[in-house]
Amino acid sequence: MKEFEFIKLLKEKCKGCGSTPGIGDDAALFDNFLVAKDIVCEGIHFLKATPAEHVVLKVFSANISDIAAMGGTPKYVLLGIAVPKAREGEKKNIIEAIKKSAGLYDVEVIGGDTASASNDLFVSLTVIGKKGRFLLSRSGAGKGERVYLSRPLGLARISLEKELGADFDIDAFKHYKMMAEKELGEVLGNVGTVTSCIDISDGLGRDASHLSEESGVKIVIEEKRLPFSHLKQFDVDKVDYFINSGEEFALLFTAKKEHAVDSYLKDNGFEVHDIGYTQKGSGVFLSNGAKRISISSKGYEHK
Known part of the structure:
Protein backbone atom coordinates (compact mmCIF):
# COMPACT_ATOMS: atom_id res chain seq x y z
CA MET A 1 0.00 0.00 0.00
CA LYS A 131 -3.92 29.77 14.69
CA GLY A 132 -3.87 33.00 12.72
CA ARG A 133 -6.87 35.28 12.48
CA PHE A 134 -8.10 33.21 9.54
CA LEU A 135 -7.61 29.45 9.31
CA LEU A 136 -6.24 28.33 5.95
CA SER A 137 -7.04 24.88 4.59
CA ARG A 138 -7.07 22.92 1.36
CA SER A 139 -10.83 23.12 0.90
CA GLY A 140 -11.68 26.81 0.48
CA ALA A 141 -10.88 27.55 -3.17
CA GLY A 142 -13.70 28.48 -5.53
CA LYS A 143 -13.91 28.73 -9.31
CA GLY A 144 -12.56 31.84 -11.00
CA GLU A 145 -9.72 32.45 -8.55
CA ARG A 146 -6.00 32.97 -9.14
CA VAL A 147 -3.37 30.46 -8.07
CA TYR A 148 -0.17 31.77 -6.48
CA LEU A 149 3.21 30.22 -5.71
CA SER A 150 5.57 31.70 -3.14
CA ARG A 151 8.83 30.90 -4.96
CA PRO A 152 10.32 28.96 -7.91
CA LEU A 153 10.63 25.16 -7.72
CA GLY A 154 13.07 22.55 -8.98
CA LEU A 155 16.33 23.01 -7.06
CA ALA A 156 15.43 20.50 -4.36
CA ARG A 157 15.17 17.74 -6.97
CA ILE A 158 18.41 18.79 -8.69
CA SER A 159 20.22 18.80 -5.35
CA LEU A 160 18.83 15.38 -4.45
CA GLU A 161 20.03 13.97 -7.76
CA LYS A 162 23.47 15.50 -7.11
CA GLU A 163 23.57 13.68 -3.75
CA LEU A 164 22.65 10.47 -5.57
CA GLY A 165 25.51 10.92 -8.04
CA ALA A 166 24.36 13.25 -10.81
CA ASP A 167 26.87 15.76 -12.20
CA PHE A 168 25.16 19.05 -11.32
CA ASP A 169 26.95 22.20 -10.15
CA ILE A 170 24.95 22.55 -6.94
CA ASP A 171 25.28 21.83 -3.21
CA ALA A 172 24.35 18.16 -2.82
CA PHE A 173 22.77 18.96 0.54
CA LYS A 174 20.75 21.99 -0.60
CA HIS A 175 17.53 20.00 -0.58
CA TYR A 176 17.93 19.53 3.18
CA LYS A 177 18.20 23.30 3.56
CA MET A 178 14.96 24.37 1.84
CA MET A 179 13.43 26.74 4.39
CA ALA A 180 9.77 26.88 5.34
CA GLU A 181 7.83 30.06 4.50
CA LYS A 182 7.14 30.84 8.17
CA GLU A 183 6.72 34.62 7.86
CA LEU A 184 4.64 34.45 4.68
CA GLY A 185 2.35 31.85 6.24
CA GLU A 186 1.70 34.16 9.19
CA VAL A 187 0.77 37.01 6.83
CA LEU A 188 -1.52 34.78 4.73
CA GLY A 189 -3.31 33.68 7.89
CA ASN A 190 -4.13 37.26 8.81
CA VAL A 191 -4.84 38.97 5.47
CA GLY A 192 -8.38 37.57 5.09
CA THR A 193 -8.42 37.13 1.31
CA VAL A 194 -6.63 33.78 0.88
CA THR A 195 -9.13 31.00 0.18
CA SER A 196 -6.92 27.89 0.32
CA CYS A 197 -3.30 26.95 0.88
CA ILE A 198 -0.91 23.99 0.88
CA ASP A 199 2.85 23.61 1.07
CA ILE A 200 4.85 21.95 -1.71
CA SER A 201 6.18 18.76 -0.17
CA ASP A 202 5.23 16.20 -2.83
CA GLY A 203 5.56 18.25 -6.01
CA LEU A 204 3.46 20.97 -7.66
CA GLY A 205 1.16 18.61 -9.56
CA ARG A 206 0.44 16.28 -6.67
CA ASP A 207 0.01 19.02 -4.07
CA ALA A 208 -2.16 21.13 -6.37
CA SER A 209 -4.32 18.04 -6.84
CA HIS A 210 -4.96 18.00 -3.08
CA LEU A 211 -6.31 21.56 -3.33
CA SER A 212 -8.34 20.60 -6.38
CA GLU A 213 -9.87 17.55 -4.74
CA GLU A 214 -10.61 19.13 -1.36
CA SER A 215 -11.99 22.36 -2.88
CA GLY A 216 -13.89 20.73 -5.73
CA VAL A 217 -12.35 22.84 -8.49
CA LYS A 218 -10.13 22.37 -11.54
CA ILE A 219 -6.70 24.01 -11.33
CA VAL A 220 -4.98 25.22 -14.49
CA ILE A 221 -1.26 26.02 -14.26
CA GLU A 222 -0.12 28.33 -17.08
CA GLU A 223 3.34 27.30 -18.26
CA LYS A 224 4.10 30.80 -19.57
CA ARG A 225 3.72 32.15 -16.02
CA LEU A 226 6.14 29.73 -14.34
CA PRO A 227 9.46 31.30 -13.24
CA PHE A 228 12.20 29.18 -14.83
CA SER A 229 15.27 31.45 -14.82
CA HIS A 230 16.88 29.65 -11.86
CA LEU A 231 16.94 26.39 -13.87
CA LYS A 232 18.62 27.73 -17.03
CA GLN A 233 22.12 26.82 -15.82
CA PHE A 234 21.19 23.13 -15.60
CA ASP A 235 20.76 20.74 -18.53
CA VAL A 236 17.29 19.58 -17.49
CA ASP A 237 13.71 19.65 -18.73
CA LYS A 238 12.70 22.79 -16.84
CA VAL A 239 8.98 22.01 -16.85
CA ASP A 240 9.50 18.45 -15.62
CA TYR A 241 11.80 19.54 -12.79
CA PHE A 242 9.55 22.44 -11.81
CA ILE A 243 6.38 20.40 -11.41
CA ASN A 244 7.95 17.21 -10.02
CA SER A 245 10.35 18.54 -7.38
CA GLY A 246 9.29 17.57 -3.86
CA GLU A 247 10.16 18.86 -0.38
CA GLU A 248 10.47 22.44 -1.63
CA PHE A 249 8.34 23.84 1.23
CA ALA A 250 7.06 26.70 -0.91
CA LEU A 251 3.42 27.74 -0.42
CA LEU A 252 0.73 27.30 -3.08
CA PHE A 253 -2.43 29.30 -2.42
CA THR A 254 -5.54 30.75 -4.03
CA ALA A 255 -7.36 34.09 -3.85
CA LYS A 256 -9.89 36.04 -5.86
CA LYS A 257 -8.25 38.17 -8.55
CA GLU A 258 -10.00 41.36 -7.47
CA HIS A 259 -8.37 41.17 -4.05
CA ALA A 260 -4.92 41.60 -5.67
CA VAL A 261 -3.23 39.63 -2.91
CA ASP A 262 0.02 39.52 -4.88
CA SER A 263 0.21 43.32 -4.93
CA TYR A 264 -0.57 43.48 -1.22
CA LEU A 265 2.16 40.95 -0.46
CA LYS A 266 4.68 42.77 -2.66
CA ASP A 267 4.00 45.97 -0.73
CA ASN A 268 4.80 44.01 2.43
CA GLY A 269 8.06 42.50 1.19
CA PHE A 270 6.87 39.19 -0.29
CA GLU A 271 7.34 38.48 -4.01
CA VAL A 272 4.92 35.74 -5.09
CA HIS A 273 4.09 34.35 -8.53
CA ASP A 274 0.66 34.26 -10.16
CA ILE A 275 0.85 30.91 -11.99
CA GLY A 276 -2.70 29.97 -12.92
CA TYR A 277 -6.38 29.89 -12.11
CA THR A 278 -9.26 27.76 -10.90
CA GLN A 279 -12.41 26.86 -12.79
CA LYS A 280 -15.35 24.50 -12.61
CA GLY A 281 -14.31 20.86 -12.83
CA SER A 282 -11.67 18.65 -11.30
CA GLY A 283 -7.99 17.78 -11.68
CA VAL A 284 -4.82 19.78 -12.29
CA PHE A 285 -3.68 20.70 -15.79
CA LEU A 286 -0.64 22.37 -17.30
CA SER A 287 -1.63 24.79 -20.05
CA ASN A 288 0.63 25.76 -22.95
CA GLY A 289 -1.44 27.74 -25.41
CA ALA A 290 -4.30 25.57 -26.59
CA LYS A 291 -2.64 22.42 -25.25
CA ARG A 292 -3.48 21.05 -21.81
CA ILE A 293 -2.01 18.02 -20.08
CA SER A 294 -2.99 16.49 -16.76
CA ILE A 295 -0.35 16.81 -14.03
CA SER A 296 -2.51 15.68 -11.09
CA SER A 297 -0.26 12.71 -10.33
CA LYS A 298 3.04 14.47 -11.02
CA GLY A 299 5.36 14.66 -8.04
CA TYR A 300 7.17 12.51 -5.54
CA GLU A 301 5.75 9.83 -3.28
CA HIS A 302 7.69 8.10 -0.50
CA LYS A 303 7.43 4.36 -0.89
Missing part, protein backbone atom coordinates in the same frame (compact mmCIF):
# COMPACT_ATOMS: atom_id res chain seq x y z
CA LYS A 2 1.46 3.35 -1.08
CA GLU A 3 1.69 6.44 1.13
CA PHE A 4 -1.41 8.26 -0.13
CA GLU A 5 -3.50 5.08 -0.24
CA PHE A 6 -2.62 4.51 3.42
CA ILE A 7 -3.55 8.10 4.35
CA LYS A 8 -6.85 7.89 2.44
CA LEU A 9 -7.84 4.65 4.19
CA LEU A 10 -6.82 6.02 7.59
CA LYS A 11 -8.86 9.17 6.96
CA GLU A 12 -11.92 7.08 6.09
CA LYS A 13 -11.58 4.84 9.15
CA CYS A 14 -10.94 7.71 11.57
CA LYS A 15 -13.44 10.17 10.10
CA GLY A 16 -15.30 12.05 12.78
CA CYS A 17 -13.12 10.93 15.67
CA GLY A 18 -10.52 13.65 15.44
CA SER A 19 -10.17 17.41 15.24
CA THR A 20 -11.34 19.59 12.35
CA PRO A 21 -9.46 20.00 10.13
CA GLY A 22 -7.57 16.82 10.82
CA ILE A 23 -6.30 13.93 8.73
CA GLY A 24 -5.74 15.07 5.15
CA ASP A 25 -4.84 18.68 5.86
CA ASP A 26 -1.43 20.08 6.78
CA ALA A 27 -2.18 20.35 10.51
CA ALA A 28 -4.91 19.57 13.01
CA LEU A 29 -6.77 22.32 14.86
CA PHE A 30 -7.98 22.34 18.46
CA ASP A 31 -8.71 25.27 20.80
CA ASN A 32 -6.98 27.73 18.42
CA PHE A 33 -3.82 25.62 18.37
CA LEU A 34 -2.42 23.95 15.26
CA VAL A 35 -0.53 20.66 15.58
CA ALA A 36 1.54 18.97 12.88
CA LYS A 37 3.85 15.98 12.87
CA ASP A 38 6.54 14.71 10.53
CA ILE A 39 8.99 11.84 10.63
CA VAL A 40 12.11 11.13 8.60
CA CYS A 41 13.70 7.71 8.31
CA GLU A 42 17.16 6.76 7.11
CA GLY A 43 17.01 4.96 3.78
CA ILE A 44 13.66 6.55 2.89
CA HIS A 45 14.09 10.30 3.40
CA PHE A 46 17.88 10.49 3.51
CA LEU A 47 20.98 8.40 2.92
CA LYS A 48 23.12 6.69 5.54
CA ALA A 49 25.98 9.03 4.62
CA THR A 50 23.90 12.19 5.11
CA PRO A 51 25.17 14.27 8.07
CA ALA A 52 22.63 14.18 10.89
CA GLU A 53 22.53 17.98 11.23
CA HIS A 54 21.03 18.24 7.73
CA VAL A 55 18.40 15.67 8.67
CA VAL A 56 17.39 17.65 11.76
CA LEU A 57 16.95 20.90 9.80
CA LYS A 58 14.88 19.09 7.19
CA VAL A 59 12.37 17.71 9.70
CA PHE A 60 12.07 21.12 11.38
CA SER A 61 11.40 22.78 8.00
CA ALA A 62 8.82 20.17 6.99
CA ASN A 63 6.89 20.68 10.23
CA ILE A 64 7.09 24.47 10.28
CA SER A 65 5.94 24.47 6.65
CA ASP A 66 2.77 22.60 7.62
CA ILE A 67 1.90 25.26 10.19
CA ALA A 68 2.67 28.01 7.65
CA ALA A 69 0.30 26.35 5.15
CA MET A 70 -2.50 26.70 7.71
CA GLY A 71 -1.73 30.37 8.29
CA GLY A 72 -0.45 29.84 11.82
CA THR A 73 2.58 30.76 13.90
CA PRO A 74 4.77 27.88 15.14
CA LYS A 75 5.63 28.14 18.84
CA TYR A 76 6.72 24.82 20.38
CA VAL A 77 8.16 21.49 19.27
CA LEU A 78 8.38 17.98 20.71
CA LEU A 79 11.24 15.90 19.36
CA GLY A 80 11.60 12.13 19.15
CA ILE A 81 14.88 10.67 17.97
CA ALA A 82 16.43 7.20 17.79
CA VAL A 83 20.17 7.14 17.12
CA PRO A 84 21.98 3.97 15.95
CA LYS A 85 25.40 3.03 17.31
CA ALA A 86 26.99 3.89 13.98
CA ARG A 87 26.02 7.54 14.57
CA GLU A 88 26.97 7.78 18.27
CA GLY A 89 29.76 10.18 17.35
CA GLU A 90 27.24 12.59 15.83
CA LYS A 91 25.16 13.14 18.97
CA LYS A 92 26.77 16.47 19.85
CA ASN A 93 26.25 17.65 16.27
CA ILE A 94 22.62 16.56 16.50
CA ILE A 95 22.10 18.58 19.69
CA GLU A 96 23.67 21.65 18.09
CA ALA A 97 21.51 21.15 15.00
CA ILE A 98 18.36 21.00 17.14
CA LYS A 99 19.36 24.22 18.91
CA LYS A 100 20.21 25.96 15.63
CA SER A 101 17.03 24.83 13.85
CA ALA A 102 14.83 25.91 16.76
CA GLY A 103 16.55 29.30 16.71
CA LEU A 104 16.11 29.73 12.96
CA TYR A 105 12.36 29.28 13.30
CA ASP A 106 12.00 30.93 16.72
CA VAL A 107 10.39 27.90 18.35
CA GLU A 108 10.98 26.35 21.77
CA VAL A 109 11.83 22.67 22.26
CA ILE A 110 9.60 21.70 25.20
CA GLY A 111 10.12 17.93 25.36
CA GLY A 112 10.16 14.63 23.52
CA ASP A 113 11.86 11.25 23.78
CA THR A 114 15.13 9.59 22.81
CA ALA A 115 16.07 5.99 22.16
CA SER A 116 18.77 3.83 20.65
CA ALA A 117 18.20 2.38 17.19
CA SER A 118 19.42 -0.94 15.85
CA ASN A 119 20.50 0.29 12.42
CA ASP A 120 18.93 3.48 11.09
CA LEU A 121 18.50 7.06 12.33
CA PHE A 122 14.89 8.06 12.96
CA VAL A 123 13.69 11.59 13.77
CA SER A 124 10.13 12.62 14.61
CA LEU A 125 8.97 16.16 15.30
CA THR A 126 5.64 17.50 16.52
CA VAL A 127 5.10 21.24 16.21
CA ILE A 128 2.45 23.23 18.05
CA GLY A 129 1.44 26.58 16.64
CA LYS A 130 -1.11 29.31 17.20
Whole structure:
Protein backbone atom coordinates (compact mmCIF):
# COMPACT_ATOMS: atom_id res chain seq x y z
CA MET A 1 0.00 0.00 0.00
CA LYS A 2 1.46 3.35 -1.08
CA GLU A 3 1.69 6.44 1.13
CA PHE A 4 -1.41 8.26 -0.13
CA GLU A 5 -3.50 5.08 -0.24
CA PHE A 6 -2.62 4.51 3.42
CA ILE A 7 -3.55 8.10 4.35
CA LYS A 8 -6.85 7.89 2.44
CA LEU A 9 -7.84 4.65 4.19
CA LEU A 10 -6.82 6.02 7.59
CA LYS A 11 -8.86 9.17 6.96
CA GLU A 12 -11.92 7.08 6.09
CA LYS A 13 -11.58 4.84 9.15
CA CYS A 14 -10.94 7.71 11.57
CA LYS A 15 -13.44 10.17 10.10
CA GLY A 16 -15.30 12.05 12.78
CA CYS A 17 -13.12 10.93 15.67
CA GLY A 18 -10.52 13.65 15.44
CA SER A 19 -10.17 17.41 15.24
CA THR A 20 -11.34 19.59 12.35
CA PRO A 21 -9.46 20.00 10.13
CA GLY A 22 -7.57 16.82 10.82
CA ILE A 23 -6.30 13.93 8.73
CA GLY A 24 -5.74 15.07 5.15
CA ASP A 25 -4.84 18.68 5.86
CA ASP A 26 -1.43 20.08 6.78
CA ALA A 27 -2.18 20.35 10.51
CA ALA A 28 -4.91 19.57 13.01
CA LEU A 29 -6.77 22.32 14.86
CA PHE A 30 -7.98 22.34 18.46
CA ASP A 31 -8.71 25.27 20.80
CA ASN A 32 -6.98 27.73 18.42
CA PHE A 33 -3.82 25.62 18.37
CA LEU A 34 -2.42 23.95 15.26
CA VAL A 35 -0.53 20.66 15.58
CA ALA A 36 1.54 18.97 12.88
CA LYS A 37 3.85 15.98 12.87
CA ASP A 38 6.54 14.71 10.53
CA ILE A 39 8.99 11.84 10.63
CA VAL A 40 12.11 11.13 8.60
CA CYS A 41 13.70 7.71 8.31
CA GLU A 42 17.16 6.76 7.11
CA GLY A 43 17.01 4.96 3.78
CA ILE A 44 13.66 6.55 2.89
CA HIS A 45 14.09 10.30 3.40
CA PHE A 46 17.88 10.49 3.51
CA LEU A 47 20.98 8.40 2.92
CA LYS A 48 23.12 6.69 5.54
CA ALA A 49 25.98 9.03 4.62
CA THR A 50 23.90 12.19 5.11
CA PRO A 51 25.17 14.27 8.07
CA ALA A 52 22.63 14.18 10.89
CA GLU A 53 22.53 17.98 11.23
CA HIS A 54 21.03 18.24 7.73
CA VAL A 55 18.40 15.67 8.67
CA VAL A 56 17.39 17.65 11.76
CA LEU A 57 16.95 20.90 9.80
CA LYS A 58 14.88 19.09 7.19
CA VAL A 59 12.37 17.71 9.70
CA PHE A 60 12.07 21.12 11.38
CA SER A 61 11.40 22.78 8.00
CA ALA A 62 8.82 20.17 6.99
CA ASN A 63 6.89 20.68 10.23
CA ILE A 64 7.09 24.47 10.28
CA SER A 65 5.94 24.47 6.65
CA ASP A 66 2.77 22.60 7.62
CA ILE A 67 1.90 25.26 10.19
CA ALA A 68 2.67 28.01 7.65
CA ALA A 69 0.30 26.35 5.15
CA MET A 70 -2.50 26.70 7.71
CA GLY A 71 -1.73 30.37 8.29
CA GLY A 72 -0.45 29.84 11.82
CA THR A 73 2.58 30.76 13.90
CA PRO A 74 4.77 27.88 15.14
CA LYS A 75 5.63 28.14 18.84
CA TYR A 76 6.72 24.82 20.38
CA VAL A 77 8.16 21.49 19.27
CA LEU A 78 8.38 17.98 20.71
CA LEU A 79 11.24 15.90 19.36
CA GLY A 80 11.60 12.13 19.15
CA ILE A 81 14.88 10.67 17.97
CA ALA A 82 16.43 7.20 17.79
CA VAL A 83 20.17 7.14 17.12
CA PRO A 84 21.98 3.97 15.95
CA LYS A 85 25.40 3.03 17.31
CA ALA A 86 26.99 3.89 13.98
CA ARG A 87 26.02 7.54 14.57
CA GLU A 88 26.97 7.78 18.27
CA GLY A 89 29.76 10.18 17.35
CA GLU A 90 27.24 12.59 15.83
CA LYS A 91 25.16 13.14 18.97
CA LYS A 92 26.77 16.47 19.85
CA ASN A 93 26.25 17.65 16.27
CA ILE A 94 22.62 16.56 16.50
CA ILE A 95 22.10 18.58 19.69
CA GLU A 96 23.67 21.65 18.09
CA ALA A 97 21.51 21.15 15.00
CA ILE A 98 18.36 21.00 17.14
CA LYS A 99 19.36 24.22 18.91
CA LYS A 100 20.21 25.96 15.63
CA SER A 101 17.03 24.83 13.85
CA ALA A 102 14.83 25.91 16.76
CA GLY A 103 16.55 29.30 16.71
CA LEU A 104 16.11 29.73 12.96
CA TYR A 105 12.36 29.28 13.30
CA ASP A 106 12.00 30.93 16.72
CA VAL A 107 10.39 27.90 18.35
CA GLU A 108 10.98 26.35 21.77
CA VAL A 109 11.83 22.67 22.26
CA ILE A 110 9.60 21.70 25.20
CA GLY A 111 10.12 17.93 25.36
CA GLY A 112 10.16 14.63 23.52
CA ASP A 113 11.86 11.25 23.78
CA THR A 114 15.13 9.59 22.81
CA ALA A 115 16.07 5.99 22.16
CA SER A 116 18.77 3.83 20.65
CA ALA A 117 18.20 2.38 17.19
CA SER A 118 19.42 -0.94 15.85
CA ASN A 119 20.50 0.29 12.42
CA ASP A 120 18.93 3.48 11.09
CA LEU A 121 18.50 7.06 12.33
CA PHE A 122 14.89 8.06 12.96
CA VAL A 123 13.69 11.59 13.77
CA SER A 124 10.13 12.62 14.61
CA LEU A 125 8.97 16.16 15.30
CA THR A 126 5.64 17.50 16.52
CA VAL A 127 5.10 21.24 16.21
CA ILE A 128 2.45 23.23 18.05
CA GLY A 129 1.44 26.58 16.64
CA LYS A 130 -1.11 29.31 17.20
CA LYS A 131 -3.92 29.77 14.69
CA GLY A 132 -3.87 33.00 12.72
CA ARG A 133 -6.87 35.28 12.48
CA PHE A 134 -8.10 33.21 9.54
CA LEU A 135 -7.61 29.45 9.31
CA LEU A 136 -6.24 28.33 5.95
CA SER A 137 -7.04 24.88 4.59
CA ARG A 138 -7.07 22.92 1.36
CA SER A 139 -10.83 23.12 0.90
CA GLY A 140 -11.68 26.81 0.48
CA ALA A 141 -10.88 27.55 -3.17
CA GLY A 142 -13.70 28.48 -5.53
CA LYS A 143 -13.91 28.73 -9.31
CA GLY A 144 -12.56 31.84 -11.00
CA GLU A 145 -9.72 32.45 -8.55
CA ARG A 146 -6.00 32.97 -9.14
CA VAL A 147 -3.37 30.46 -8.07
CA TYR A 148 -0.17 31.77 -6.48
CA LEU A 149 3.21 30.22 -5.71
CA SER A 150 5.57 31.70 -3.14
CA ARG A 151 8.83 30.90 -4.96
CA PRO A 152 10.32 28.96 -7.91
CA LEU A 153 10.63 25.16 -7.72
CA GLY A 154 13.07 22.55 -8.98
CA LEU A 155 16.33 23.01 -7.06
CA ALA A 156 15.43 20.50 -4.36
CA ARG A 157 15.17 17.74 -6.97
CA ILE A 158 18.41 18.79 -8.69
CA SER A 159 20.22 18.80 -5.35
CA LEU A 160 18.83 15.38 -4.45
CA GLU A 161 20.03 13.97 -7.76
CA LYS A 162 23.47 15.50 -7.11
CA GLU A 163 23.57 13.68 -3.75
CA LEU A 164 22.65 10.47 -5.57
CA GLY A 165 25.51 10.92 -8.04
CA ALA A 166 24.36 13.25 -10.81
CA ASP A 167 26.87 15.76 -12.20
CA PHE A 168 25.16 19.05 -11.32
CA ASP A 169 26.95 22.20 -10.15
CA ILE A 170 24.95 22.55 -6.94
CA ASP A 171 25.28 21.83 -3.21
CA ALA A 172 24.35 18.16 -2.82
CA PHE A 173 22.77 18.96 0.54
CA LYS A 174 20.75 21.99 -0.60
CA HIS A 175 17.53 20.00 -0.58
CA TYR A 176 17.93 19.53 3.18
CA LYS A 177 18.20 23.30 3.56
CA MET A 178 14.96 24.37 1.84
CA MET A 179 13.43 26.74 4.39
CA ALA A 180 9.77 26.88 5.34
CA GLU A 181 7.83 30.06 4.50
CA LYS A 182 7.14 30.84 8.17
CA GLU A 183 6.72 34.62 7.86
CA LEU A 184 4.64 34.45 4.68
CA GLY A 185 2.35 31.85 6.24
CA GLU A 186 1.70 34.16 9.19
CA VAL A 187 0.77 37.01 6.83
CA LEU A 188 -1.52 34.78 4.73
CA GLY A 189 -3.31 33.68 7.89
CA ASN A 190 -4.13 37.26 8.81
CA VAL A 191 -4.84 38.97 5.47
CA GLY A 192 -8.38 37.57 5.09
CA THR A 193 -8.42 37.13 1.31
CA VAL A 194 -6.63 33.78 0.88
CA THR A 195 -9.13 31.00 0.18
CA SER A 196 -6.92 27.89 0.32
CA CYS A 197 -3.30 26.95 0.88
CA ILE A 198 -0.91 23.99 0.88
CA ASP A 199 2.85 23.61 1.07
CA ILE A 200 4.85 21.95 -1.71
CA SER A 201 6.18 18.76 -0.17
CA ASP A 202 5.23 16.20 -2.83
CA GLY A 203 5.56 18.25 -6.01
CA LEU A 204 3.46 20.97 -7.66
CA GLY A 205 1.16 18.61 -9.56
CA ARG A 206 0.44 16.28 -6.67
CA ASP A 207 0.01 19.02 -4.07
CA ALA A 208 -2.16 21.13 -6.37
CA SER A 209 -4.32 18.04 -6.84
CA HIS A 210 -4.96 18.00 -3.08
CA LEU A 211 -6.31 21.56 -3.33
CA SER A 212 -8.34 20.60 -6.38
CA GLU A 213 -9.87 17.55 -4.74
CA GLU A 214 -10.61 19.13 -1.36
CA SER A 215 -11.99 22.36 -2.88
CA GLY A 216 -13.89 20.73 -5.73
CA VAL A 217 -12.35 22.84 -8.49
CA LYS A 218 -10.13 22.37 -11.54
CA ILE A 219 -6.70 24.01 -11.33
CA VAL A 220 -4.98 25.22 -14.49
CA ILE A 221 -1.26 26.02 -14.26
CA GLU A 222 -0.12 28.33 -17.08
CA GLU A 223 3.34 27.30 -18.26
CA LYS A 224 4.10 30.80 -19.57
CA ARG A 225 3.72 32.15 -16.02
CA LEU A 226 6.14 29.73 -14.34
CA PRO A 227 9.46 31.30 -13.24
CA PHE A 228 12.20 29.18 -14.83
CA SER A 229 15.27 31.45 -14.82
CA HIS A 230 16.88 29.65 -11.86
CA LEU A 231 16.94 26.39 -13.87
CA LYS A 232 18.62 27.73 -17.03
CA GLN A 233 22.12 26.82 -15.82
CA PHE A 234 21.19 23.13 -15.60
CA ASP A 235 20.76 20.74 -18.53
CA VAL A 236 17.29 19.58 -17.49
CA ASP A 237 13.71 19.65 -18.73
CA LYS A 238 12.70 22.79 -16.84
CA VAL A 239 8.98 22.01 -16.85
CA ASP A 240 9.50 18.45 -15.62
CA TYR A 241 11.80 19.54 -12.79
CA PHE A 242 9.55 22.44 -11.81
CA ILE A 243 6.38 20.40 -11.41
CA ASN A 244 7.95 17.21 -10.02
CA SER A 245 10.35 18.54 -7.38
CA GLY A 246 9.29 17.57 -3.86
CA GLU A 247 10.16 18.86 -0.38
CA GLU A 248 10.47 22.44 -1.63
CA PHE A 249 8.34 23.84 1.23
CA ALA A 250 7.06 26.70 -0.91
CA LEU A 251 3.42 27.74 -0.42
CA LEU A 252 0.73 27.30 -3.08
CA PHE A 253 -2.43 29.30 -2.42
CA THR A 254 -5.54 30.75 -4.03
CA ALA A 255 -7.36 34.09 -3.85
CA LYS A 256 -9.89 36.04 -5.86
CA LYS A 257 -8.25 38.17 -8.55
CA GLU A 258 -10.00 41.36 -7.47
CA HIS A 259 -8.37 41.17 -4.05
CA ALA A 260 -4.92 41.60 -5.67
CA VAL A 261 -3.23 39.63 -2.91
CA ASP A 262 0.02 39.52 -4.88
CA SER A 263 0.21 43.32 -4.93
CA TYR A 264 -0.57 43.48 -1.22
CA LEU A 265 2.16 40.95 -0.46
CA LYS A 266 4.68 42.77 -2.66
CA ASP A 267 4.00 45.97 -0.73
CA ASN A 268 4.80 44.01 2.43
CA GLY A 269 8.06 42.50 1.19
CA PHE A 270 6.87 39.19 -0.29
CA GLU A 271 7.34 38.48 -4.01
CA VAL A 272 4.92 35.74 -5.09
CA HIS A 273 4.09 34.35 -8.53
CA ASP A 274 0.66 34.26 -10.16
CA ILE A 275 0.85 30.91 -11.99
CA GLY A 276 -2.70 29.97 -12.92
CA TYR A 277 -6.38 29.89 -12.11
CA THR A 278 -9.26 27.76 -10.90
CA GLN A 279 -12.41 26.86 -12.79
CA LYS A 280 -15.35 24.50 -12.61
CA GLY A 281 -14.31 20.86 -12.83
CA SER A 282 -11.67 18.65 -11.30
CA GLY A 283 -7.99 17.78 -11.68
CA VAL A 284 -4.82 19.78 -12.29
CA PHE A 285 -3.68 20.70 -15.79
CA LEU A 286 -0.64 22.37 -17.30
CA SER A 287 -1.63 24.79 -20.05
CA ASN A 288 0.63 25.76 -22.95
CA GLY A 289 -1.44 27.74 -25.41
CA ALA A 290 -4.30 25.57 -26.59
CA LYS A 291 -2.64 22.42 -25.25
CA ARG A 292 -3.48 21.05 -21.81
CA ILE A 293 -2.01 18.02 -20.08
CA SER A 294 -2.99 16.49 -16.76
CA ILE A 295 -0.35 16.81 -14.03
CA SER A 296 -2.51 15.68 -11.09
CA SER A 297 -0.26 12.71 -10.33
CA LYS A 298 3.04 14.47 -11.02
CA GLY A 299 5.36 14.66 -8.04
CA TYR A 300 7.17 12.51 -5.54
CA GLU A 301 5.75 9.83 -3.28
CA HIS A 302 7.69 8.10 -0.50
CA LYS A 303 7.43 4.36 -0.89
